[in-house]
Amino acid sequence: MEPRAVRHDWTREEIQGLYELPFLDLVFQAAEVHRTHHNAREVQVCSLLSIKTGGCPEDCGYCSQSVHHQTGVEVQPLLQVEEVIAAAERAKEAGATRFCMGAAWREVRDNRAFERVLEMVRAVRSMDLEVCCTLGMLTEAQAEKLKEAGLYAYNHNIDTSPENYSSVCSTRTIEDRLDTLEAARNAGLTVCCGGILGLGENDGDRVGMLHTLATLQHHPESVPINSLVQIEGTPFAGNPEVSVWDFIRTIAVARITMPKAMVRLAAGRLNLSREAQALAFLAGANSIFAGEKLLTTPNPEFNEDLEFLSHLGMRGKLPDVGEKTPAQCCS
Ligand code: SAM
Numbered sequence: 001m002e003p004r005a006v007r008h009d010w011t012r013e014e015i016q017g018l019y020e021l022p023f024l025d026l027v028f029q030a031a032e033v034h035r036t037h038h039n040a041r042e043v044q045v046c047s048l049l050s051i052k053t054g055g056c057p058e059d060c061g062y063c064s065q066s067v068h069h070q071t072g073v074e075v076q077p078l079l080q081v082e083e084v085i086a087a088a089e090r091a092k093e094a095g096a097t098r099f100c101m102g103a104a105w106r107e108v109r110d111n112r113a114f115e116r117v118l119e120m121v122r123a124v125r126s127m128d129l130e131v132c133c134t135l136g137m138l139t140e141a142q143a144e145k146l147k148e149a150g151l152y153a154y155n156h157n158i159d160t161s162p163e164n165y166s167s168v169c170s171t172r173t174i175e176d177r178l179d180t181l182e183a184a185r186n187a188g189l190t191v192c193c194g195g196i197l198g199l200g201e202n203d204g205d206r207v208g209m210l211h212t213l214a215t216l217q218h219h220p221e222s223v224p225i226n227s228l229v230q231i232e233g234t235p236f237a238g239n240p241e242v243s244v245w246d247f248i249r250t251i252a253v254a255r256i257t258m259p260k261a262m263v264r265l266a267a268g269r270l271n272l273s274r275e276a277q278a279l280a281f282l283a284g285a286n287s288i289f290a291g292e293k294l295l296t297t298p299n300p301e302f303n304e305d306l307e308f309l310s311h312l313g314m315r316g317k318l319p320d321v322g323e324k325t326p327a328q329c330c331s
Pocket residue numbers: 062063064102103104105106134135136137155156157159194195196226227228229230231267268295
């Protein structure tokens with residue numbers, strides 16, 4: 001087989017073998033794969049906005065927005081379209097090319113709130129930004145409506161391995177997650193799907209999560225790797241901090257097993273030194289969330305990130321907003 005072919009038949013043992021490589025061998029291999037498939041000087045700069053905050057009926061153990069945990073996050077009903085446009089303008093001005101809107105919903109319902117989200121998508125799309133939404137579970141018909149409105153990507157994470165899933169969330173199953181991903185895929189949306197480190201998982205769970213993603217029929221175009229931002233009042237507050245080495249290993253294995261995907265250094269960057277972030281870029285990360293807030297927690301400021309990228313000789317990647325169909329790159 002051609003050494004750089006995109007594979008969907010990874011065995012768990014192979015992925016485990018990659019994860020266990022000597023650290024620098026792994027980073028070197030990942031850097032080679034990265035440089036074969038991507039311009040290693042480009043980083044995608046994404047901005048996040050919580051369009052509906054808190055009050056979520058799901059019990060995800062990491063989340064500040066679940067009604068099952070007392071976290072002090074204030075419930076904020078669905079924003080107005082104008083507020084979203086203003087935020088997207090600020091993000092674009094600051095240098096973002098992808099704008100991701102998150103709602104603390106268990107699932108999308110066919111109601112006026114969804115109509116308003118469709119309006120938000122149309123508006124942000126008209127600003128030549130890649131538009132991404134993360135709204136919980138959805139049906140194929142709903143995904144089609146989002147696609148028609150101009151949505152580029154749907155984010156829906158599997159978070160951890162299939163075996164560990166029930167210890168992270170008990171109000172849905174990983175199969176529910178995979179069904180939603182399939183609905184988004186069938187509607188022609190690109191898929192953004194990754195997970196979180198720091199949920200009490202072991203190395204085998206990290207391998208299991210990557211194995212699940214890397215053996216999907218189509219790899220996600222975008223794979224966010226989050227490091228838990230600990231939230232007081234959630235079951236995972238007080239967990240041991242994620243090792244930087246493990247975080248970078250996970251990024252490197254995601255890069256090797258899903259060569260064409262954008263691998264995002266997602267939540268948790270405030271706990272990572274700039275040197276560690278640079279190592280993560282070397283290991284194949286090529287996307288970040290920028291801007292002072294993620295959904296409910298702090299994140300590095302735009303200016304600091306842009307300065308940092310420029311210090312590394314890197315630049316922001318242009319948005320994929322042309323006429324070509326985006327999803328075809330990662331099949
Ligand atoms: N409610 C929707 C859902 O769960 O699909 C969308 C929003 S949810 C906050 C999006 C993702 O953010 C989660 O799947 C999880 O991977 C990540 N996330 C949430 N809280 C986090 C935290 N405290 N630390 C790191 N990542 C987190």
